[in-house]
Structures are given as C-alpha cells and as structure tokens.
Amino acid sequence: MPNDTGVTKRVGILISGRGSNMMALVEAGIDVALVASDKPDAAGLAWARDHGLSTFALSPKGIGKPAYEAALNVALGDAEVEVIALAGYMRLLSDAFVAAWRGRIVNIHPSLLPKYKGLDTHARAIAAGDAEAGCSVHVVTEELDAGEVLGQELVPILPGDDADALAARVLIAEHRLYPRILAEFVRR
Template identity: 50%
Template sequence: MMADCNVVVLISGSGSNLQALIDSTRAGDQPARICAVIANRADAYGLERAKAAGIATRLLDHKAFDGREAFDAALIEAIDGFDPQLVVLAGFMRILTPGFVRHYAGRLLNIHPSLLPKYKGLHTHQRALEAGDSEHGCSVHFVTEELDGGPLVVQAVVPVQPDDSPDSLAQRVHEQEHLIYPLAVRWFAEGRLRLGEQGAMLDGQKLPSSGHPFRT
C-alpha cells in the first residue's frame, strides 16, 4: 500500500477544479489526499466545498497584509503546518513571489486555461477567439518564477467551434481541466511525475515541451 501524498490546494473562487480533485481523491486507489484548502478570499465558494468534504480550511485575506512578501510568508507558514508533499493552485488569483515559488520548487502545480506557451495571463478564451485559433485548451505545469511559464506536464486540446463565445469555449475547456488536473496530481502522488533538471519527467522520461498530450 502506497503512503498517502498530502496535498494542500490554494483557491480564490468557486473551486470547480478543487471539486474535481476532491472527487478523484475519493477513489479507493488514489494515493493523493487533500489535507487542507486555503483561500485568500472569504467569499471563495471552494471553502464550502472543502468543508462539505470534511477537509480543513484556512482563510488568509491578502488585503490584511502589507505587501506580497508578508502575505506569502504567512501563506508558507499556513501551508507548511499541514506538511504537504504537493501544493496545487486551483484558480488562485495571486502572483506569487520568487521566494514562495523557490520554497515549493518541484512540488507546486498550476492549471492554466490555454495551450501554453500561448496566452499567458488572463482572458485566454477571448484571446484565442480573437486570434482565430482552431484549437484551444488547458495546461498543467510546474510553477517556476516565470508567470505561467514552468515546464508543462499535460495538455488537453479543445476544438474551437465557429459559433463559440468566450463563455461556451470556457465551459468546454473547464470540462477538460477537471480531467487532466486530477490526472497530473495522481501521477505526482504515485511518484511517477517529478521536476528534474531537464524539465518535467514522467516515469523517468522527459516530457515533450508541450507536455503529455491528453485525448478523451
């Protein structure tokens, strides 16, 4: 029996990816265990999702701190109190300081709603439509000091329909996020996924620059 991999999830909003992770970790053979959910907003509905699942929650309001460094120092203290092997960003709308990222180097994952390296930052669905892209999607990556720029783990591709709006495209991308994020967390928890000197490694092999392709 593999030992549990303790996971702390950071959120700012509704927590739909958090719910997908909660649902996946309830599978009997899943070694990942969400031990805490931490939010920087009191109105983050993901806190209710965590409480309903019996998961410890913490609220750390960034507005109560004097700058990013002070907030991130308090966040590190809160996270480390749960002794996690992995920290997962699930709609955590904060740009993290280099010190925070270095502290969790190799054990910090994020999901981004685009096929990175395309469309780092915000409004990704709108930007994909404005560019006339035929494909869009989402990416799980290790977090580094470069915003949305860490080594890719897995990507899911969504075809863009002629009548898509940003909302309709976002909805289909979300469905894929809810599949590939639990997959990446599982790989890490099973010891299959690691960040090596050459980039993201799966089963000892360097992943391609676009990450592992995911097809439903």
C-alpha cells in the first residue's frame, strides 16, 4: 500500500492455520512479500502458494525458538519485509524478536483489548456477562496483547451465544477490520 510519499511497505504475514485473516489481507490488496508459518502443513500456505505468494515454513520443534526465529528473520529479510502482520499466528514471539522489529509488528486479537488478553476470549466475555465482544488490531510489544490499539470493531453478544457462535461473528468482523487498519498502518 502506498504511503504519503508513494513508497510501498512490504508486509510479511505470519500464520499457523487456515489463514482466513491472511486471505482477507491479500484480497484487500495489501502488498504481501511473504507468508510464513511455524506449521509446514498449515492450510493457509497452500492458499498463498496458489495465489502466487512467496511462502516460508519451518517448525520450531527440534531446533528451538532461537534457531527458528533466526531462520524466520532471514526469510523476512530476504523478502524485504518492512511490516509483520500476525494473522492467526499461535506462537509467542521472543522479546528479542519483538525488539528487533519494534513498532513494525501488528496483530489481530479476538477481544476488545485491554479486556481478555490471551486465549479463550469468547468464552470469557460470555462468562463475564458482557453485552458485546469484538476484535482489536494492536501493535505487538513484549507484553502479551498490550501494545497500542490501532482499531476495534464491536460485535454484540446475543442471547444463547456460545463461544463458537460468537467466534464466528467476531471472525467476520476481523476480516473487515484488519485490512483497513493494516492499510492505514503501512502508510505511516
């Protein structure tokens, strides 16, 4: 996406599964330089390859987090990535990795941060009796789900909702929110 000077920032997308948020970003026209995964069999990688995108896949199992992140960093550098978008990436990044990319990693999270950091966000919102849930795009910092919130979208919690029903509606909101916020972010 061009910024005010017409320069395009190249995005690397990190996924761990089917990659539905990655698909939404690609379909919105984000300049994707690389799709990377910690799971070589992630379904989203096949979709990315089928759409002509460069991919990188490596499991950290057996080599450890430092070696995995070093290889990931090389792949991101080789692809000339300038911004990283976490899209269903289910690994915690090390403090050293986050520091090396400070201010250039964003994430989509399925809650209205600062509420419900971490996992099981939908069940937690329902159990708390909240009237609404939603999703947030935030800058990644060393503290879990604590960086600057760049945008949010509210999703009502309906009577009779369970975590799966709420998750399905929040995912639709994520697909609307993430492309818009990431497009704004890469123009900074």
